[in-house]
Amino acid sequence: MSKIWVFVELAKEEVSPISLEVMTGARGLGGELEAVVLNPQARLVTETLGEFGATTVYLGTDEAYGTHVAQPHAAVLASLVEQHRPDLLIFGATYDGRDICGHLSAQLGSTVVANATGISTAAGGFSVCSSIFGATLNVTTEVRGPTPCVLVRPKSYQAVGFGGPPPRLVEVSLPAGSPLGARRLESVVAPTSGPKLEEARVVISGGRGLQEPSNFALLDQLASQLQGAVGASRAVVDAGWVPYARQVGQTGKTVKPDLYIACGISGAMQHTVGMKSAGHIVAINRDRDAPIFKLSDLGIVGDVLKVLPALIEELRARGLEPQ
């Protein structure tokens, strides 16, 4: 039976959503699932990891995992991998996941497949589906040992626990002399209101078609009526209209809401890769040939600055007031 490891990250003292997604995907591979969590708060999440299928959790709680970037994590992972030789090591494609995976593969000389959207078993190894060349091409790569690493994009799997029993815990300590070159000086959490973009059931995104930054107020209003979150295309993020935290797409966030409303967004591949798995897609664009219409369930050809106020008014007439 193959041994599959997942590197687990925490968010606010809980397992981060992407780690739960990756655990769910890894469980579907049918091998023995084990987790590695290196965080001063690691003890808080071991039960959840059992519920998601981990039979063993390797946990390190050294303060360095919270204060330093990548190097201590990669050092301890390298020694664990050499000791236990898992058949596959999966990371979520987060900033930390990418950093740590890069350091680790350089140390171990192991294969890395980035941007994965799915993993399955194959003869003698694993088959990884990933998106390359600015999300214009999907490729399937077969990876074999020793311990290939895969970085999985957010929302590639839906996180589902199955009520597994508490896992066996194995405490690991940071090897003496581990490199501690990059220290985290400050963490800033951007102030937000309403649901988080990655978790919202409704996302309303705006692009250059909104004409000017102040028109994002229409999106805020609609989001408030629908209890959704506001996203954006890179064009308007680059123009400084909205913060980067709102960017949806290849170099921004991946979202999978029940409803995605694209307002004045052309539908470039680099944008759609971050939202094409939404349950329902509505697009408002004045160009009937805009590529976004190819993947929308409902397309409205018109001026977004006229359609949005009409939509807001209609929802208000149906009793949906801004919160």
Ligand SMILES: Cc1cc2nc3c(=O)[nH]c(=O)nc-3n(C[C@H](O)[C@H](O)[C@H](O)COP(=O)(O)OP(=O)(O)OC[C@H]3O[C@@H](n4cnc5c(N)ncnc54)[C@H](O)[C@@H]3O)c2cc1C
């Ligand atoms: C390496 C790389 C990574 C990238 N990563 C991302 C990413 O993560 N996310 C992302 O979004 N992009 C990304 N891009 C950029 C992407 O290629 C597009 O340039 C960008 O998505 C375009 O943004 P837009 O649709 O807002 O602007 P535009 O392409 O300028 O489209 C504006 C749209 O608004 C419509 N419009 C204009 N006025 C109105 C109106 N009054 N009413 C209705 N419709 C109107 C137009 O018809 C047009 O379709 C990336 C590019 C590269 C090269």
